[in-house]
Amino acid sequence: MKLYGNETSPYVRKVRILVMEKGIDCALVKADYADPSSPVHAHNPLGKIPVLERSDGSTLFDSPVIVEYLDSLKTPALIPASGEPRWQVLRMQALADGLLDATVARMLELRRPPEQQAAATVQKQETKVARGLDWAETQVRGKNYLVDNRLTAADISLAVALDYIDFRYAHDWRSRCPQLAAWMKGMNARPSLATTRPPEMK
Numbered sequence: 001m002k003l004y005g006n007e008t009s010p011y012v013r014k015v016r017i018l019v020m021e022k023g024i025d026c027a028l029v030k031a032d033y034a035d036p037s038s039p040v041h042a043h044n045p046l047g048k049i050p051v052l053e054r055s056d057g058s059t060l061f062d063s064p065v066i067v068e069y070l071d072s073l074k075t076p077a078l079i080p081a082s083g084e085p086r087w088q089v090l091r092m093q094a095l096a097d098g099l100l101d102a103t104v105a106r107m108l109e110l111r112r113p114p115e116q117q118a119a120a121t122v123q124k125q126e127t128k129v130a131r132g133l134d135w136a137e138t139q140v141r142g143k144n145y146l147v148d149n150r151l152t153a154a155d156i157s158l159a160v161a162l163d164y165i166d167f168r169y170a171h172d173w174r175s176r177c178p179q180l181a182a183w184m185k186g187m188n189a190r191p192s193l194a195t196t197r198p199p200e201m202k
Contacts, residue, residue, distance in 0.1 A: 001024075001026040001052060001053060001055055002027055002028075002029045002053040003019070003029065003050055003053075003066075004031040004040050004043060004049060004050060004051040004052075005030075005033075005049035005050040005051070006030055006032065007028075007030070007198045007199070009049055009050065010160045010161065010164040011097075011100065012063075013198075014063050014160045015052070015067055016028060016196045017160065017193060018067055018071065018153065020195065021151065021192050022071070022078070023074070026070070031051075033049050046061070050063055052069065064097070080147075080148065080152070085152075088146070088154065089147050089153050089154040092146055093154060095135065095157075096161040098128065099132045099162075099165065100161050102126075102132070103164055103165050103168050103169050104168070105125045106121075106122055106129075106168075106169055109122050109125070126169070129165060129169065130176075133173050133180065134176070134177065136177070137176075137177040137180045140179045140182075140183045142179060142182075144183070159184060159188070159193060163188075163197065
């Protein structure tokens with residue numbers, strides 16, 4: 001299988017971490033989605049990454065779909081099949097994706113010419129991030145893992161989001177969320193996170 005994307009995208013990184021944690025044979029194919037001739041456009045009509053090309057040539061796109069598909073290929077499942085643990089994992093994955101979306105939206109706004117930037121838009125995204133981090137702080141409560149006392153997609157998704165916030169919206173959230181900071185320190189010790197961290201984040 002092939003995963004089309006780049007090393008910087010947190011959505012791609014989330015998939016790469018799951019692949020490493022589960023020992024799945026899936027190669028990263030570096031592709032620039034901004035290039036009209038990129039293979040991404042041939043596999044995803046929306047022109048977004050990541051895109052997974054399966055062994056039969058068919059494709060899947062959007063990171064939640066790709067993560068769930070890859071997780072189904074090999075045990076143990078990082079997304080529980082049913083029950084309350086499943087909804088807890090999916091809820092945390094949704095929160096993490098929302099944190100990423102807000103961080104990206106803030107970054108893009110600040111990349112506009114100064115005279116075109118909207119302070120209200122930046123503040124709105126920063127408020128989303130702050131609220132999301134505060135909520136995540138209440139979910140950690142001294143745990144090593146967020147759900148079922150084991151590694152799940154919830155841990156992977158949140159860790160990727162926190163790393164990306166440090167990269168694109170660096171600020172002292174750790175003082176405000178000490179339990180979350182301690183949890184993240186433990187996650188950062190995992191080889192899958194260290195290996196997939198983009199060069200510019202190291």
